[in-house]
Amino acid sequence: FITVRTNRNKYKITEEEQQTLATKKIGVVGLSVGQSVSLTLAMERGFGELRIADFDELDLSNLNRIRSGVHNIKLRKTVIVAREIAELDPYLKVVCFEEGINEANMQDFLQHNGKLDLLIDECDSFDIKIQIRQAAKAFQIPVLMEGSDRCTIDIERFDLEKNRPILHGMVDHLDIANYKNLKTFDERIPYISAVVGLETLSPRMKASAVELMSTISTWPQLASAVTYGGGVSADLSRKILLKHIDYSGRYFLDLDEVFEKNKEHTANTNTNERPAAWTTSTIEQYIIEHETDLKHPEGIALNNEQLHYLIEAAKWAPSGGNNQPWRWHYQNKRLHLFMELRDTLAYLDPDYLSSYQSMGASIENLLLAAAKLQLKVNWRLSPTLAPQHLAIFSFDTGYEPTAEELRLESIVPLRHTNRKSPERSLLTEQETNYLKQLVSETSGAQLTFIDRSEDIKQLADIATATDLLRMFIPEAHEDFITREMRWTPEQAIEAEDGIGIHTLDLNNNDSIGIKLLKDRKMIDFLQEINGGSGFGRLLAQQFSSASALGLISMSDRSFESLMYCGVASEKMWLGANAIGLQIHPLNVPLLFFYKNSVQKNLSLNLEKTNYLMKAEQTLNQLFKQNGAALFMFRIFRDSNSPERTVRKSNHKIFSIGSLS
Numbered sequence: 001f002i003t004v005r006t007n008r009n010k011y012k013i014t015e016e017e018q019q020t021l022a023t024k025k026i027g028v029v030g031l032s033v034g035q036s037v038s039l040t041l042a043m044e045r046g047f048g049e050l051r052i053a054d055f056d057e058l059d060l061s062n063l064n065r066i067r068s069g070v071h072n073i074k075l076r077k078t079v080i081v082a083r084e085i086a087e088l089d090p091y092l093k094v095v096c097f098e099e100g101i102n103e104a105n106m107q108d109f110l111q112h113n114g115k116l117d118l119l120i121d122e123c124d125s126f127d128i129k130i131q132i133r134q135a136a137k138a139f140q141i142p143v144l145m146e147g148s149d150r151c152t153i154d155i156e157r158f159d160l161e162k163n164r165p166i167l168h169g170m171v172d173h174l175d176i177a178n179y180k181n182l183k184t185f186d187e188r189i190p191y192i193s194a195v196v197g198l199e200t201l202s203p204r205m206k207a208s209a210v211e212l213m214s215t216i217s218t219w220p221q222l223a224s225a226v227t228y229g230g231g232v233s234a235d236l237s238r239k240i241l242l243k244h245i246d247y248s249g250r251y252f253l254d255l256d257e258v259f260e261k262n263k264e265h266t267a268n269t270n271t272n273e274r275p276a277a278w279t280t281s282t283i284e285q286y287i288i289e290h291e292t293d294l295k296h297p298e299g300i301a302l303n304n305e306q307l308h309y310l311i312e313a314a315k316w317a318p319s320g321g322n323n324q325p326w327r328w329h330y331q332n333k334r335l336h337l338f339m340e341l342r343d344t345l346a347y348l349d350p351d352y353l354s355s356y357q358s359m360g361a362s363i364e365n366l367l368l369a370a371a372k373l374q375l376k377v378n379w380r381l382s383p384t385l386a387p388q389h390l391a392i393f394s395f396d397t398g399y400e401p402t403a404e405e406l407r408l409e410s411i412v413p414l415r416h417t418n419r420k421s422p423e424r425s426l427l428t429e430q431e432t433n434y435l436k437q438l439v440s441e442t443s444g445a446q447l448t449f450i451d452r453s454e455d456i457k458q459l460a461d462i463a464t465a466t467d468l469l470r471m472f473i474p475e476a477h478e479d480f481i482t483r484e485m486r487w488t489p490e491q492a493i494e495a496e497d498g499i500g501i502h503t504l505d506l507n508n509n510d511s512i513g514i515k516l517l518k519d520r521k522m523i524d525f526l527q528e529i530n531g532g533s534g535f536g537r538l539l540a541q542q543f544s545s546a547s548a549l550g551l552i553s554m555s556d557r558s559f560e561s562l563m564y565c566g567v568a569s570e571k572m573w574l575g576a577n578a579i580g581l582q583i584h585p586l587n588v589p590l591l592f593f594y595k596n597s598v599q600k601n602l603s604l605n606l607e608k609t610n611y612l613m614k615a616e617q618t619l620n621q622l623f624k625q626n627g628a629a630l631f632m633f634r635i636f637r638d639s640n641s642p643e644r645t646v647r648k649s650n651h652k653i654f655s656i657g658s659l660s
Contacts, residue, residue, distance in 0.1 A: 002091060013302040017242055018045065020337070023414050024241050027051040027116045029101050029132065030123035031077040032221065033148055033465055034389050035066050036230025037237075040083040042092055049093040049114070050111055052078050052124075057098030065081055065226040068246075077525040082413075087196035098593060101128050121145040124190055126180045129299060133158075133166040134176075136467055141385075146233045147196065147203040148225035151253035153200070153236065160246060169251055170194045176229050176546075181256055189508040201519035202256060207531060212532040226305060228255075247545055263266070275341040280655040283338065285331045286388065288659075291387055297378050298333045299394030304656075306373055311654045313369035313412050315647050317570060318585070319358035320349055321484035323498050324520050324597060324653065326362050331657030335393040337363065339386070343497070344485060347476040348591045350599050352387050357631060360566020361573075366393070368409040383559045390563065393653045415574055418582035419505040422638040426451055427511065434546070438575045442568035444561065446555050448623045451548040455622050460543035462615045466589040471535075472527045473603065476558055481518050491635035496648045503643040542584065546634035549586070551619075553627040557594070561628065569631040577637060586632045593629075 006018055013021070026047045028034045031054040041047055054077040058068055078096040095111055110116050110132075119136050121129060121143055136143050137158040144152040158164055165172055182188050201209070205605050217385060232253060239245045259438050277539045302310075311328055319325060323346065325339040327630050337359065344355045348579050363379075370377045380391040401409075431450055439447040450456065456574065482500055486492035492500035501514060513535060516522060526532045543549075552569050554561035573583045593616040596602050596609055596629075604612075619629060 002045070002089075004640055005089065007183075009044060013044070015421055021046050021238065021241060022048045023049070024117040024158060025049040026118045026237065026241075027053070028052045028120045028122065029109075029128070029443070030103070030121065031056075031230050032062065032066060032122065032644075033083055033146060033226050033233075034122035034159050035068075035077065035081050036226050037122065037146070038081050038230075039088070040230045040234035041237060042088055044234060044238065045092070046241070047092070049095065049113075051095045051097065052081055053097035053109060054078055055098070055100045060064055065223045066222045067223075067227075071171060083509045086228050101132060102217065105133065110135055110141060113156040115139055116141050118240055119143045120233060120237065120474075122201060123394040126188065126365055130166065130171065130179065137162075137164070137166060139209055144233060144236055144240065145322065146229040148221050149226065149230045150200070150202050150256070151229055151232055152197075152200070153232065153238075153251040154251065155236070155240070155245065155248050155251075157240075157248045161248060163560075164248060167195055168248070170197070181331060183572045186507045186509045189512055189591065193512055197250075198516065200252070200641060202254070203519055203525050206516045206522040207520050207525045207529070208512060208521075210526060211477075211531050212535040214537065215531065222556075224310065224382050229559075232320050234651050268368055274345065277342055278329075278338055278340060280329070280657065282653065283327075283336070284331065284657050286338075287329075287331060287336070290385060290389065293382065294336075294389070294392060296334055296380070296392045298379060299395050299396050301333050302330070302335075302375075302395055307335075307654075307656070308650060310369050312368050313409070313651055314362045315650070316412050316415065317358060317361035317365050317566075318417065318573070319361075320354035320414075320587070321346060322497055323349075323355070323358075323483070325511055326359060326653055327449065328654045329657060330655075333394060335395075336389060337391040337393075338389055341387065342506075344387075346479045347473070348470065348479065348588065349562055349589060350458065350595050352586065353557065353562060353591060353594055353630075355387075355568065356390075356562035357566035358446060360563040361569075361570035363563070364483050364567045364570040364574075368405055368412060370395065371405040372400060372409045374399045374401065381563055384560050407578055408571065411574045411577050414640070415570075416579050416641055417503075417584055417639065418636075418641050419542065420582065420636075420638045420641065421541045422636055425637055427547045427635065428494070431581065432659075433570050434579065435550075436451050436460065436577055437569045439552055439568045441571065442564050445565060445568035446553050446625065446627065447568075447572065448551050448553070448625055449548040456543050456549055457615075458622065459549055460540050462589050462619065463543065463586055464539050465611070465615070466592045467539060468532045468535060469592060469604075469608065470588060471523050471532065474520070477520065477523060479518075485514075487515070487518075496646050496652070497647055501645065503641065503645055505641050506538075513538070514590055543634065544635060546636075547636045550633050550635055551593050551623045551629055553623075553625050553633040555631070557598070557628045562630065565630045569633075581635055581636060582636045582638050584636075586634060587614065590629055590632055593619075 024047050028038050038052055056077055057074050058077055058080060060073055068080055076098055078098050082094045085092055097105060100108055119141050133143055138653050140159045142159045164326055179191055180617040217227050231505050307330055323343045325343040327340045329336045336512045344352055349355055367377055376396040376399040377393055381391050382389050383465060436447045486495055486500045488626040489500055489502050492498060552565055554565050576583050592612060596612040597616060
């Protein structure tokens, strides 16, 4: 029987090799992919004894990938596999562990009636994956694992490398012993992601991870991948047992990479066409060329200590994506504010809408710092020179700061964006009146709050939709990935700009989700399936925790209005922090509304442009205002965020002219 059944194996498998394989003991843990592996091993007669372990019964949803029939539903997976092997070859020895693998039977599985020659791990339980590897390492048993996504192969030769770290060292930084004590998915996600390697998942699997617990309830697997993986695993099993493979590692047999020709997206952002940075000499030349436009009272000379105190305060202003577009220059007893144009031009900075507000916020910080130094400030905007030159300042002595100015100035280095989601508590009338008063001190600025839960829910839906839209537009996505986000603390420190992912107040699950956004192919697929709702969960949670949503509006979107809006919003932000309130800007919807209704240059279909028009109308109705909506934010009570965004070194944003 055996001779006839294996006859067509020759000479892919020689007679001697077939006899060697007949002496080998293999253990398979997990019988989804493991079923395909087991049956393929049996067909090739790649073992003498097979130990199979799974506690589960066959379910209807398993039939998309497990070769069985409806008549086997509710039957143990071990029984199904053992029967199929017996029907194929009744002389093969199969030992069933119907309770699956646990601490009590693990040693029996690996050792009883002779040590395993190979362990094939296809189980879903992370703690079992770790524990059985620790045991396999102790017993010097090699481990093979195939992940159906991209046919990811892990080979761990504990039989040849006694000191080899489990899972290639990918979990060495984690407290493995504590895993079984973890209760929530968020607590477990760092362990799971370390094993599966989220960065190397296929775009469709990444998209599935986004949709997990939103439109799908578990990780997807396909019959084609499971069958393919079963064949690959059986082939590698034979090679390991016959000593044709004597090394470890992680490998990918990705058919998409071989055959698929996905369209590559290239955003319009071209760093080669970005303007040159200001230098001291180009600024000096600019001032000479625009001498008539830059006439301004001279004031007193400031010393280096005073100048650097002012600049240090000015640079701690907020800016879109932390791009910090300011460039300060002191010359002839006057301080100039220029726009560093190479740091603007983002997709969601239309007509410098965001950058001008950032500049206004920087001016407010400088004015407060000057008050602390008892300096009178004579300043004006320079609209005819925008966007290159924005404002000019001169100084005099004898200013007496108010207690409020000193209080707000003390908050300047502490102010930061807070994205936490605490338990909701409403603002008091005293708090809202105080913040409205601060905003009204800037001519033309108006602050409106909404705190009804149903209104906040409407705005949460709008913000979620526009945030997702941002990801679907290649240019906006490219800006987010490369210009705005810094994916490690080291990257943030080196760049001295952008938003470090470690500063976003994210839990483990949301941090993983943000990282998945880097894959453009995954984003394209989400758009194709009308997916991405999983990304909205975090934003919805943040909105629902807000004490209120606030909106600062001006009469129009002129250069002056944008700059003064920045002044007003920074003063309000500092005041909120001073009374124990936190601020989280929410300007993405407003910027999309502007691009849609004013610039009219969004590359969107009619359905989405109509949605944006209606969403803008809804926002204006909720806030009951007819002016230009310029700065929206959520406000709430919570502790400060532990991490802050990095700021540029002073030498990058400030210079003193040689003529000073």
